[in-house]
Structure formats: structure tokens, C-alpha cells
Amino acid sequence: xxxxSDIWQIILLSLQVSASATVISxxxxxxxxxxxxxxxxxxxxxxxxxxxxxxxxxxxxxxLVVAMTLWxxxxxxxxxxxYTPAAIIIAQTIIAAPVVTGLSAAALQALDPRLRQQLLGxxxxxxxxxxxxxxxxxxxLLAALMAGFGSVISEVGASMMVGGNIxxxxxxxxxxxxLETNKGEFNVALGLGVLLLVITYLINLALTxxxxxxxxx
Amino acid sequence: MTxxxxxxxxxxxxxGMEALQINALDIPRGETLAVVGPNGxxxxxxxxxxxxxxxxxxxxxxxxxNLFSKLNELEYRRKISFVFQDPLLLDMSAEENIAxxxxxxGLTKNDIKMRVDQWMKQLGIxxxxxxxxxxxxxGEAQRISLARAFVLEPELLLLDEPFxxxxxxxxxxxxxxxxALLTKDHCTAIFVTHNLNEAAKLSQRIxxxxxxxxxxxxxxxxxxxxxxxxxxxxxxxxxxx
Numbered sequence: 001x002x003x004x005s006d007i008w009q010i011i012l013l014s015l016q017v018s019a020s021a022t023v024i025s026x027x028x029x030x031x032x033x034x035x036x037x038x039x040x041x042x043x044x045x046x047x048x049x050x051x052x053x054x055x056x057x058x059x060x061x062x063x064l065v066v067a068m069t070l071w072x073x074x075x076x077x078x079x080x081x082x083y084t085p086a087a088i089i090i091a092q093t094i095i096a097a098p099v100v101t102g103l104s105a106a107a108l109q110a111l112d113p114r115l116r117q118q119l120l121g122x123x124x125x126x127x128x129x130x131x132x133x134x135x136x137x138x139x140x141l142l143a144a145l146m147a148g149f150g151s152v153i154s155e156v157g158a159s160m161m162v163g164g165n166i167x168x169x170x171x172x173x174x175x176x177x178x179l180e181t182n183k184g185e186f187n188v189a190l191g192l193g194v195l196l197l198v199i200t201y202l203i204n205l206a207l208t209x210x211x212x213x214x215x216x217x
Numbered sequence: 218m219t220x221x222x223x224x225x226x227x228x229x230x231x232x233g234m235e236a237l238q239i240n241a242l243d244i245p246r247g248e249t250l251a252v253v254g255p256n257g258x259x260x261x262x263x264x265x266x267x268x269x270x271x272x273x274x275x276x277x278x279x280x281x282x283n284l285f286s287k288l289n290e291l292e293y294r295r296k297i298s299f300v301f302q303d304p305l306l307l308d309m310s311a312e313e314n315i316a317x318x319x320x321x322x323g324l325t326k327n328d329i330k331m332r333v334d335q336w337m338k339q340l341g342i343x344x345x346x347x348x349x350x351x352x353x354x355x356g357e358a359q360r361i362s363l364a365r366a367f368v369l370e371p372e373l374l375l376l377d378e379p380f381x382x383x384x385x386x387x388x389x390x391x392x393x394x395x396x397a398l399l400t401k402d403h404c405t406a407i408f409v410t411h412n413l414n415e416a417a418k419l420s421q422r423i424x425x426x427x428x429x430x431x432x433x434x435x436x437x438x439x440x441x442x443x444x445x446x447x448x449x450x451x452x453x454x455x456x457x458x
Contacts, residue, residue: 118305120270122321122365132307
């Protein structure tokens with residue numbers, strides 16, 4: 001039975017977990033994407049193809065691997081992370097990071113390659129040059145962030161497998177929908193589904209507003 | 218005049234091929250050297266090498282008497298300025314674009330504003346100050362690009378066919394401005410061009426590069442009347458026809 005206070009807790013946990021995973025993915029994906037976009041080294045195309053494949057990682061496979069790793073007898077079992085929000089964040093980060101990395105690399109590769117030389121020719125340090133390139137590619141980079149968030153707020157397989165869908169601890173909107181459906185509580189499941197859509201819409205609306213405001217400046 | 222740049226036995230490779238070979242070239246302080254040659258001859262490679270954006274395979278370059286390879290890359294690049302064929306403005310206002318290099322160098326806001334205002338006035342682009350890059354015409358954008366380079370008051374200015382994409386009237390007007398600035402500031406400049414008249418108007422000497430090799434260097438009149446070999450003569454004939 002899902003009560004009002006439970007729903008609020010589920011919403012809050014869903015947002016906390018998915019926002020954390022998205023931010024961590026950005027912290028990993030933006031530097032790695034920049035390195036792949038600007039670097040000129042052997043194996044770059046191979047790494048990019050792996051990252052692009054990672055963009056289509058099935059969440060249940062991620063869930064399986066993370067569960068095996070965090071399981072009590074697994075290599076990271078001593079940390080007691082299985083069936084905790086941290087476990088869901090780890091799994092969701094693995095799902096979102098390739099999305100953010102791949103789209104960030106594509107966004108930076110789409111810039112005029114001479115822009116880099118122009119910035120260096122104006123006396124930019126490497127960090128200043130990268131910062132200006134991020135600024136130039138801010139619209140597609142924001143789209144990468146939106147895609148990363150979208151890929152985790154809506155996934156269910158990994159959250160279920162590593163979180164365990166424990167009421168009051170690891171239950172998020174998607175796993176709650178699965179539970180209610182299994183119980184035959186279709187109205188509750190449908191209500192949670194609408195809630196998930198509204199929340200996703202509101203977050204994307206805010207990000208789109210920032211993106212378009214930036215485009216008009 | 219002492220040489221700001223001395224090049225000896227320089228070889229630059231690009232994509233595994235020899236793109237540029239210069240046995241000896243001195244560029245005195247305050248001189249404008251025009252570099253001419255067919256497409257793909259190695260003219261831009263020379264500029265990119267002197268901007269420390271490409272590493273030479275071998276040879277020596279001295280800048281201000283100091284060995285080029287020993288110079289700190291960032292410190293050196295902050296003594297020069299590069300203007301590309303395309304203005305490559307960033308998605309920001311004209312005055313922000315002009316201020317970019319000064320910001321990179323950590324100047325104060327007041328200093329930046331003073332110098333940006335001064336150079337916008339000098340190049341007659343004050344009215345564009347708040348306009349964003351996307352709302353600026355090709356000629357205006359190249360004028361902003363020149364202001365962005367001159368505002369840095371560089372010891373060495375590298376210009377890679379900055380007017381080639383412009384219509385003739387805009388080109389003529391910008392050429393006049395550039396000529397006046399180079400004369401007034403006594404800035405050392407290397408100017409890559411396809412246009413003999415532009416080369417003669419702006420520079421004290423012209424260098425001809427063909428198939429990656431420096432063939433001849435001298436004043437415009439000498440270049441026109443005394444080509445050193447058949448290759449230079451054929452290029453000049455084609456060029457002036």
C-alpha cells in the first residue's frame with residue numbers, strides 16, 4: 001500500500017539518486033569526453049566506439065555486474081553497499097557516464113578544429129582553451145546532461161537488482177511502479193507513472209529553458 | 218636592425234611528409250614579411266610553427282636571440298598574436314571577443330576596457346561593441362579579429378590570409394587599416410597572402426615558398442624583376458597574369 005508520505009519519500013529518493021548519478025557522470029564524462037575529442041593518440045577511435053556502445057548498456061546487465069561486485073561475497077562486499085541508495089547511484093552512474101561522455105565528445109568534435117588553434121594563438125593556457133571550448137559547446141553539452149539524466153531517472157532493472165526495492169530505504173519511482181503492477185494495483189502504478197513523467201518533464205523543461213536562454217544570448 | 222626571428226635548417230613534417238624546409242631566414246624587428254606561394258606550399262605551416270602550434274622535426278629557430286625550443290610555450294605564445302583566414306569569433310559580443318586574449322593574460326577589468334575601447338575606436342568598430350558574433354558581417358568580423366590581435370600589442374603578429382574571404386571593397390579598406398597599423402606600431406609581422414599587390418603594399422620583403430621550400434626572399438621589386446630560378450619565375454608569371 002502506497003501512502004502519501006511514502007510517495008513523497010519515493011520521489012525525493014528518486015531525485016536524489018538520479019541527480020547524484022547524473023552529477024557524478026558529468027564529473028567523469030566531461031573530462032573524459034574532452035580528452036577523447038581533443039586528444040590525438042593511438043586507440044582513440046577504439047575507445048570512442050566502446051563509449052558509444054556503452055551508451056546502449058542494458059540496465060539489467062549493469063545491475064547484474066554491480067550486484068555481483070557489491071554482493072557480500074563479491075570483491076567490494078566488505079563495504080556493505082548492496083541494497084542501499086549508494087548501490088543504485090553506482091549502477092546509475094555506470095549507465096549515465098557513457099551517455100554523457102559520448103555526447104560530450106561529439107559536441108566538442110563538432111566545433112571548428114581551428115578554434116583550438118585560434119584560442120592558443122591568442123595566448124590561452126590549455127585549461128583556458130578547454131574552458132572556452134566548453135563554453136562554445138554549452139548547448140550540446142547541456143543536451144548531453146539531459147540525456148544522461150533521462151537515461152537514469154527512467155531505468156528500473158539496475159535499481160531493482162542492486163537496491164532491492166526496500167520500502168523507506170531503496171524504493172524509487174520506477175521500482176515502486178513495478179511493485180504496484182505486480183500486486184495488480186494498476187491505478188496506483190499509473191499514478192506513479194504519471195508522477196514520474198511530470199517530474200521528468202519539469203526537470204527537462206528547466207534545463208531546456210536554460211539551454212534556450214543561453215542560445216538567445 | 219636586429220633579427221627578431223632567425224631560422225636555420227628548419228624542417229617541419231605534417232602527416233609524415235616534409236611540409237616545410239627553410240635553410241636560412243632572418244626577420245628583423247619591425248619588418249613586415251609577406252609570404253607567398255601556391256596552395257599547399259607550406260605558408261601556413263610556417264606560421265603555425267612560429268606560433269608553436271606545430272613542432273619542427275629539426276633545425277633551429279631563435280626568437281629575440283633565445284632558442285625557440287627552450288622557450289616556455291605559454292609565455293612565448295603570449296608575446297605573439299595570430300589572425301586566421303576566418304575570423305573564428307566566439308559566441309559572445311564583439312567587445313568580449315576582442316578582450317579574450319587580455320583576459321587570458323589576467324589583466325584587470327579597467328585595463329581590458331581601456332585597451333578594447335582604444336582598439337575598437339582605432340578600427341572604427343565601436344558601434345559593434347555589444348553585437349554578438351552571429352550578427353556580424355564577414356568584413357566586420359575580420360576587423361574584430363584584427364582588433365583582437367592588435368589589442369595584445371604583440372611582439373610578433375602572424376596573419377594567415379586574413380582578407381582572402383572578403384569582397385574587394387572590404388578587402389581594400391581593411392588593407393589600408395592594417396597597413397597604417399603596421400607602420401604606426403612598428404610591429405613585426407608575417408603576412409601570408411595570395412595577392413601580389415597586397416604583399417607589395419604591406420611588406421618590406423616578400424618570401425616565396427614553393428613545394429615546402431623557401432625559394433627566394435627580397436623586396437617586392439626585386440622579386441618581380443629578378444626571380445632566382447625558373448620555378449619562381451613560373452609562379453610569379455602565373456601569379457601576375
